[in-house]
Amino acid sequence: MSRQLTSLLAIAAVCVALAPGQAQAATTPKKAATPKKAAAVDCSQVKCIALTFDDGPGKYAGTLLDTLKKYDAKATFFLEGQYAKSRPQFVKRMAAEGHELGNHSYTHPDFTKSEPAAIRSEIQKTQDAVKKAAGVEPKLLRPPYGLADLTVSDIAAEFKMPIILWTAGSEDWASKNVEAIKKKTLEVAKPNGIILMHDWVKQTVDAMPSIVKSLQGKGYHLVTVSDVVKGENLEAGDIFPVPAGWEN
Numbered sequence: 001m002s003r004q005l006t007s008l009l010a011i012a013a014v015c016v017a018l019a020p021g022q023a024q025a026a027t028t029p030k031k032a033a034t035p036k037k038a039a040a041v042d043c044s045q046v047k048c049i050a051l052t053f054d055d056g057p058g059k060y061a062g063t064l065l066d067t068l069k070k071y072d073a074k075a076t077f078f079l080e081g082q083y084a085k086s087r088p089q090f091v092k093r094m095a096a097e098g099h100e101l102g103n104h105s106y107t108h109p110d111f112t113k114s115e116p117a118a119i120r121s122e123i124q125k126t127q128d129a130v131k132k133a134a135g136v137e138p139k140l141l142r143p144p145y146g147l148a149d150l151t152v153s154d155i156a157a158e159f160k161m162p163i164i165l166w167t168a169g170s171e172d173w174a175s176k177n178v179e180a181i182k183k184k185t186l187e188v189a190k191p192n193g194i195i196l197m198h199d200w201v202k203q204t205v206d207a208m209p210s211i212v213k214s215l216q217g218k219g220y221h222l223v224t225v226s227d228v229v230k231g232e233n234l235e236a237g238d239i240f241p242v243p244a245g246w247e248n
Contacts, residue, residue: 058200
């Protein structure tokens with residue numbers, strides 16, 4: 001995909017990803033297991049879906065990771081640097097268990113209303129916090145609230161990261177209801193979909209065993225964002241999915 005951006009239209013996110021209110025002390029998660037190499041999944045040949053979790057790691061991340069491990073499902077976590085710093089055990093475990101780590105800023109400001117230097121600082125501080133916790137740096141950026149403009153795209157390119165939005169949201173932050181979250185997620189699920197969720201919403205974590213079993217029962221492979229977008233040939237600074245107002 002070539003990066004041809006012709007306007008300064010901000011991206012209106014499908015669902016607003018709200019940052020958690022108060023940081024809370026993390027419970028001690030299980031010790032991270034030695035990483036095992038997962039079998040490659042070709043999403044051009046099988047039915048894939050990527051569940052993504054913003055704003056974490058939240059305090060329920062350990063329970064979520066237990067569920068994903070039980071059902072051999074992978075996910076992508078777009079982490080806030082402040083929580084990666086305060087809950088590094090979860091970040092380390094996410095990486096060790098084969099999940100993908102993305103950058104979701106350090107304190108969740110609106111990048112389209114931030115100065116370039118502040119945006120760079122938010123991204124870099126999160127890169128540093130994740131690397132300190134897990135030994136790896138995120139390769140994908142999801143700006144807070146899913147909002148970006150040309151400046152944000154240019155800065156993402158400086159960090160050699162594409163911008164990843166979502167095809168649909170679970171609306172978990174709004175409903176905070178187990179059945180509603182499950183119903184919405186299954187309703188918007190589609191092959192190569194990227195679903196927005198939050199691991200700080202307890203009801204999302206509670207709904208995950210049922211959601212995962214239901215999706216797998218429908219033939220879906222639960223994979224990372226990079227698995228889903230592999231065939232898109234994204235370049236640094238590209239936005240995916242491409243929203244209205246941006247030329248492909």
